[in-house]
Amino acid sequence: MKKTVAYTGNEAVAHGMKQLNPDVVAAYPITPQTEIVQIFSTFVADGLVDTEFITVESEHSAMSATIGAAAAGARAMTATSSAGLAFMHEVVYVAASMRLPIVMPVVNRALSAPINIHCDHSDTMGERDSGWIQLYAENAQEAYDNLLQAVRIAEHPDVLLPVMVCMDGFIISHALENVELNDDAFVKDFVGQYKPDHYLLDAENPLTMGPLDLFDFYFEHKRAQAEAMRNAKNVILQVGKEYGEKTGRSYGFYEKYQLDDAEVAIVVMGSTAGTVKAVVDDLRRQGQKVGLLKLRTFRPFPNEELAKELQHLKAVAVMDRADSFNGFGAPIFVQTRAALYDLAQRPKIVNYIYGLGGRDCDLSQIGQVYSDLQQLAQGDGTGEIVRYLGVRE
Amino acid sequence: MNKEAKATAAKAAHAKALPGWKDLPRAGIILEPGNALQFQTGDWRVVRPVWIETNCIQCMLCWTYCPDNAVRVENGKVTGFDLAHCKGCGICANECPGKIDRETKERHKAIEMVPESKFRD
Structure with a gap:
């Protein structure tokens, strides 16, 4: 029960x-x-x-x-x-x-x-x-x-x-x-x-696990x-x-929230997605066509599927709660950007690195992201590709 | 064929004889128990143990200490060495008590380590 x-x-x-x-x-x-x-x-x-x-x-x-x-x-x-x-x-x-x-x-x-x-x-x-x-x-x-x-x-x-x-x-x-x-x-x-086919405590079939491999x-x-x-x-x-x-609770690689008819969207993993949903609801009430793709499986990375879901958008913001320190962008961003590479028509895509060390990410900050996205969608160029959200300059 | 062509051909033949990734047990699991026996570590030897039967008191210390299970014992008696797997570490010779001469008190070991070169061309 x-x-x-x-x-x-x-x-x-x-x-x-x-x-x-x-x-x-x-x-x-x-x-x-x-x-x-x-x-x-x-x-x-x-x-x-x-x-x-x-x-x-x-x-x-x-x-x-x-x-x-x-x-x-x-x-x-x-x-x-x-x-x-x-x-x-x-x-x-x-x-x-x-x-x-x-x-x-x-x-x-x-x-x-x-x-x-x-x-x-x-x-x-x-x-x-x-x-x-x-x-x-x-x-x-x-x-x-x-x-x-x-x-x-x-x-x-x-x-x-x-x-x-x-x-x-x-x-x-x-x-x-x-x-x-x-x-x-x-x-x-x-x-x-659990029925393993090969296991060490199988006295009938002695085997070795974890041996050496050469080139x-x-x-x-x-x-x-x-x-x-x-x-x-x-x-x-x-x-x-x-x-x-x-x-009654289904799962896949991601959850789409108001994404299919959206013009701009955020891609994010973890609890921040919940905050984003609240902002999406609010902006939708104001008539803005915004959406969210909440990524669930980071590994394996759903490369083709993500490209398919994001291709209709005008602009995407990938929010990363970690930095990769590669001198460019953070993990989910670089991988999502690569996923879009093969599309004939692809959205503008920017990165927001946020929430490091537990830095709070609130409704107004998410609101700012969507506002930036709307500007990106309407204007030319991308501006700063990698951005930091919520850090004191 | 010149030397280079021969080497390339040998390399290709070796690679062709090896299984592809789809044919290997996952994670390198070795399903054949005890197949380490097939690997001839005896090739690594620089010195080789030689058994001097007249000095052997069949104490089994060499067999006990050998790290490679390379001392052959049949019917409870040492009979020689598994030269396919003996790496020539010399521990057997080191541990061997041998026989002590009653008069001279000299120790005569039953195992002597002899350079491999003496046995190879």
């Missing part, structure tokens, strides 16, 4: 993990993720899950233990943020290249320096080449829904890649919302049993890994559709 509860993002994810009942969870604390493993530990202590809970001494060990467990044949998870994710960086790549279907909630928090505990996407952007699938949530409901779907996506035989379930630090992780939880039986049935084989293994990420696109759509049929 479904129930609606008042949970924070961390609570929703911890309860989702309880319903998943993974075989192994490796735990290490870091703000603002700590509550996920902390709340989960109370389920372990109370005997509400069968999980082997391993308290490790660092995030590098957390991911290493998770990899070992997954390779052994277990459904294994861990959770982290920011510097914790950075600390496990080398083994994060290993999880993907060993093709282990690990699901990891990442509560997005800015990387140091300076030390900052608040939300931005620099941590997961730092892992964009790691080979992990990345799903971004707008709110606690989506974080919970993404968590459950992530297990099915990761374990699909055409994929077998780990998934980061991303949610904004504090904004989603610590804010209370209405969340509709699926019932335990549904979750159990939806994710099913004559590494490239072929990487090519196969790239194919798995391509395959993930279809699987994400299939799982999102099935989830929608069963829960």
Whole structure:
């Protein structure tokens, strides 16, 4: 029986993990993720899950233990943020290249320096080449829904890649919302049993995982890994559709909000999308044809699909909650711009880097973006291509 | 064929013999257990262990210490070395207690490390 509860993002994810009942969870604390493993530990202590809970001494060990467990044949998870994710960086790549279907909630928090505990996407952007699938949530409901779907996506035989379930630090992780939880039986049935074809604890079929490759084989293994990420696109759509049929909440690569007849639009990931929706509603009431494309899957990047959805627009603003420091533009922007390259007719596209280190992005700032976009749509040229929103000059 | 053409042809033949990415088990998983045996690490040797049977007390220390499982034991007795895999580290010779001469008190080891060059052309 479904129930609606008042949970924070961390609570929703911890309860989702309880319903998943993974075989192994490796735990290490870091703000603002700590509550996920902390709340989960109370389920372990109370005997509400069968999980082997391993308290490790660092995030590098957390991911290493998770990899070992997954390779052994277990459904294994861990959770982290920011510097914790950075600390496990080398083994994060290993999880993907060993093709282990690990699901990891990442509560997005800015990387140091300076030390900052608040939300931005620099941590997961730092892992964009790691080979992990990345799903971004707008709110606690989506974080919970993404968590459950992530297990099915990761374990699909055409994929077998780990998934980061991303949610904004504090904004989603610590804010209370209405969340509709699926019932335990549904979750159990939806994710099913993990049945790996190759695993270390298979005494009948001894094998070796994680061996050395020299120059004559590494490239072929990487090519196969790239194919798995391509395959993930279809699987994400299939799982999102099935989830929608069963829960009433469908998911794809993105959500379109008043986009189809819009003249200008914002592309954004995470909780800021919620703020943008409020501004869109307001501007639409004033007769402005504005829209939003809320990106959910950053990896794999829905290149052709995004181009198709954006091509009718006159101007697009891509909002990035991270900078790439490449001397030009930020991650989502450069990738979206590249997606538009092949279009015969393409919209003007600009970048707004915003919200770094938890800098608030409010209704008036979003309003300013749409106002800029309207000017772009009417005028000539693009002006400054890469802009910073909300920084003191 | 000149030397360069020969090298190119050999390289191409080698590459052609290797499987493409679609034919490999994912993530480099090795499905054949114990296939390390097929890799001839013995080629790496610079010195080779030579067994002097008359000095051997069959203590099994060489077999215990060998990092490559390269000391051959049959029916509970050392019979020699697996030269396809022995890397010539010399640990066996180092650990061998050998026999002590009763009068001279000299130690005569059962394993002596001899340069590979003595056995190859």
